Amino acid sequence: MDTLAVIDFETTGMSPGQGARATEIAVVLLRGGCVVDRYQSLMNTGAWVPPFIEELTGISNAMLEDAPPAVRVMREAAEFVGNTPMVAHNAAFDRRFWDAELSRAGRERRQAFACTLLLARRVYPDAPDHKLATLVRHAGLPMAGRAHRALADAEMAASLWLGIRRVLVERYRLADPDHATLCALQGVPRGELAAWIGRRSGA
DNA sequence: TGCCAGGCCCTCTTTAGGGCCTT
Numbered sequence: 729m730d731t732l733a734v735i736d737f738e739t740t741g742m743s744p745g746q747g748a749r750a751t752e753i754a755v756v757l758l759r760g761g762c763v764v765d766r767y768q769s770l771m772n773t774g775a776w777v778p779p780f781i782e783e784l785t786g787i788s789n790a791m792l793e794d795a796p797p798a799v800r801v802m803r804e805a806a807e808f809v810g811n812t813p814m815v816a817h818n819a820a821f822d823r824r825f826w827d828a829e830l831s832r833a834g835r836e837r838r839q840a841f842a843c844t845l846l847l848a849r850r851v852y853p854d855a856p857d858h859k860l861a862t863l864v865r866h867a868g869l870p871m872a873g874r875a876h877r878a879l880a881d882a883e884m885a886a887s888l889w890l891g892i893r894r895v896l897v898e899r900y901r902l903a904d905p906d907h908a909t910l911c912a913l914q915g916v917p918r919g920e921l922a923a924w925i926g927r928r929s930g931a
Numbered sequence: 932t933g934c935c936a937g938g939c940c941c942t943c944t945t946t947a948g949g950g951c952c953t954t
């Protein structure tokens with residue numbers, strides 16, 4: 729099983745293209761099916777946190793005043809991740825913030841993101857919905873700390889990744905699925921998962 | 932002035948519209 733970096737951002741809004749900035753980052757490293765290391769930090773970008781976001785995440789403007797500068801945090805996070813393939817829940821969101829904040833720190837992304845949301849829609853089609861916390865409960869996985877804090881959400885996304893992987897191995901007989909395989913699998917049309925795996929296994 | 936995310940994915944679809952998911 730390859731080493732993976734599961735990431736989660738808390739932010740001031742939905743899109744860096746509309747001026748939203750990151751407020752907190754967490755990365756957990758998965759190796760051999762276990763969390764082997766963690767990086768977590770608040771980050772001060774100078775951006776204002778709207779009251780709704782403060783209520784959602786518990787991250788206040790006062791907390792960010794004392795946080796380390798975003799450039800330093802992103803450089804540390806980039807060193808921590810290196811070239812390790814990445815995973816996130818609704819990866820398009822975290823990938824946009826990773827790219828935007830890295831760029832401000834003078835760095836560039838070097839690896840692909842896999843998405844537990846796209847995978848879960850295929851592997852758990854009967855879940856009540858495909859929010860991270862719902863999927864963790866649905867799959868009988870352990871909850872981790874306060875939802876909408878970066879480290880707890882990254883831990884839950886890591887747990888979900890391992891749960892998805894376990895279903896693929898046990899139910900679909902997919903041998904040792906790696907990051908690249910799951911990146912391909914997340915684009916398979918819904919309902920065609922078994923057929924796709926069958927063709928792949930027979931190839 | 933009015934609008935402002937974006938990609939996936941379903942359906943009352945494909946010459947479109949709207950819900951889901953992330954904060």
